[in-house]
Amino acid sequence: MENLVAILGAGESGVGAAILAQKKGFAVFVSDLGKIREKYQKVLSDYEIEFEAGQHTEDKILNAELVVKSPGIPETAPLIVKLREKGIPVISEIEFAGRYTDAKTICITGSNGKTTTTLLTYHILQKAGLNVGLAGNVGKSFAWQVAEEKHDVYVIELSSFQLDGMYDFRADVAVLLNITPDHLDRYGYQMQNYVDSKFRILQNQTSDDYFIYCDDDEVVKQEIEKREIASVQVPFGLGAASVPGAGVQENRIIINLKQNQFSMSILDLSLQGKHNIYNSMAAGIASMVFQIRNEQLRESLSDFKGVEHRLEHFLKVHGIEFVNDSKATNVNSSWYALESMHKPVVWIAGGVDKGNDYSILKGLVTDKVKAIVCLGKNNAKIKEAFGDCVADIVEAGSMEEAVRAAYYLARNGDTVLLSPACASFDLFENYEDRGNQFKKQVRNL
Template sequence: MNDNNNKETNQKHPVQGGGGTRLVVLGAGESGVGAAFLAQQRGFDVFVSDFGGIADNYKKQLEDWNIPFEEKQHTDELILNAVEVIKSPGIPDKAPIIKKLHENGTPVISEIEFAGRYTDAKIIGITGSNGKTTTTSLTYHVLKDAGMNVGLAGNIGKSFAYQVATEKFDWYVLELSSFMLDDMFRFKVDIAVLLNITPDHLDRYDYKLENYAASKFRITQNQTAADYFIYCADDPETIKGMKERTFGAQLLPFSIQQKFEPGAYLDNNDNIVINTTQEHFTMSIQDLALQGKHNIYNSMASGIVAKVLELRNETMRESMGNFKSIEHRLEFVANISGIRFINDSKATNVNSTWYALESMTSDVVLILGGVDKGNDYSMLNDLVKQKVKAIVCLGKDNKRIHEAFDDMVEIIVNTSSAQEAATVAYHLATKGDTVLLSPACASFDLFKNYEDRGRQFKDAVKEL
């Protein structure tokens, strides 16, 4: 088993702060800076250390709050004297400083774990390899529209810790990645949602899918009979993982292949039906704001959460019908000379790209590539044969993409900037086609992150 799931030993007694107890935050991004602010507010002696450079906006916040920090290094003597360390989800356990902390017996936790100690709010936690940002955003939208006092955090928006320090929400909808879950121990999710488990980030999990799956199932830890676990009954890895585990929470499955009561299912391939202990909810899939098979699952998961919270059917129908898709996730950019441009930069794994291609109804010029995380592209073969007329590679090393698709697609072109990729794709497409940026890879070779990649692509499209 992944040793991420055997780290409970140092987590028995959370540090309470006050009296200048030393707490170190590793990583000065959104979650780290938010955690530092909350820690300072709670009386800790806080120090922030980032092995890379710190963005100017975060540096200014730390300076304004008089929180000491260092960048482009980790100084052992300033870190190893901490009573507890909050680590950015992006820092792997094999990083030298983390190894030293573990050898030292210093508890290393996530920002979510830390912030959870200081709020009485109820938590809806959403995880999965694909669809979690969309489902988290939709769930937040439905709850907010219903008049609930709800915050949105985790892998999305303002950090959970910063909101705990500055807001007073009754509920939070948290998007939780496997990296966040790895460093959560006592934290409890009142309503847990697991959308799916497909190979992703396996470089962080000894290239073993069962280790990655074990991280995803951590979302159910500490749950009791008063809580809910909402899961996809059509996802083979989820079902496999459930057979090996026991759950304290009430189980609510969703499926488009079979009928579940209680749970959610598809009636006559046309209506979502959700039944919990509350009045049944039905809605035509044609009326959902989010279209495509994968979004039926996302809408079902959000709908079950809403019914568990006893929201009115009319309110749910309205908000599930008017939700606007999120940036960088199958986002329509422009229609130029009859060619549609779609920004799906958030597709950083093969499965996400599969979902994107599956929802396309025209011929596609596909922009793929970036930092390959050990991708197996074979799952795309059928969709590529059916729908893709050309591939534009956007990355420094495109060898794996060529190996996967050279025999399948007549035209594969290498490019090294968003502008070049957009221009080449435009010339390869004809009226009625779709140019789809859905890279299946991380973005760090040419861009700061997937948002930067998506924005550069959108800017480039607007200049065509």
């Protein structure tokens, strides 16, 4: 069938890509090897888009002129290998949507802090009155918005998997927060492959574009030295601010950009903790590219509400504080969480281990954690890593068991922290499901 676009995966990004493809006059076929959620089935039916679930009809897909794949499908999947052998282009939804918009894009990636920085940047631009869309790993599908909403600027959170499927796409403003080992199972356990993937955020940039990056991150700094970078480099860190760039002086963040200087006390930032100073600086620089006034920027950085499932101080029960950090799907995220705790912690951790190295947590766990509740199907690595520095390590087979166990182990004045350091797919649909179940069980105590 000529002009067929096949879309693999019928989640938010796949359905958005299908709507855009149909609008652009392509024949569209959506195929998902798993189940398709009811709300997405309804959308596809309403738009009269052909779809299948529970299988891939290969004859049909291998006749497409273009395939848009979900970021969750690895390159090693047999169907992807066949498509590559036939020379059929396989791209991401972001790449596909980028072909049909001339809106400006702020693209944010990094191993940790992406969602917070993306939502904060969106918050700043929206409050300043820009016609701005939120897309990528958060918000609504980029393709769907390009098809139906037409924003002037998009703030897009990009994972390495999305970047892998992007070729001609160009970010007007690229933000790279940090690079720590994550998803190494998808990158042949080679850190350099993962680093290269993150640096794809710079592809096709010109001298008119901006590259905002953390100068305190050793991996990022070393990689920049190896590369020719065309765009305007704007580093940020906890030292003095360069020009252009951002830094901290006498407990104030300073941002220098385009003959403009912005400054505000770090105590006035709505997001506290060292990692959030980085996130606030990155969002601040990105916003200043779009000429946001200093007063507006200051106000937005001080009234932002934070992200659900990311260090969300949820409830106190009998003097025990319950904190939902379900979004911590890697070791580094949990490091930030533990680092920001100031009371004895009962730590709920575990899930699908992505080749985690827990050794960087040892010092923090020794200092701050009184007990660990393992929540996952395979907890051997956690027990092995912390068995000699935490007296109580117990296992739980469900969120209900985990919350109860943590509650019994904690005392008045302690904190129960759900910060899994792992993916969620063994017992939960995703990290949101995991965080919501945590909150539900805490309410039930």
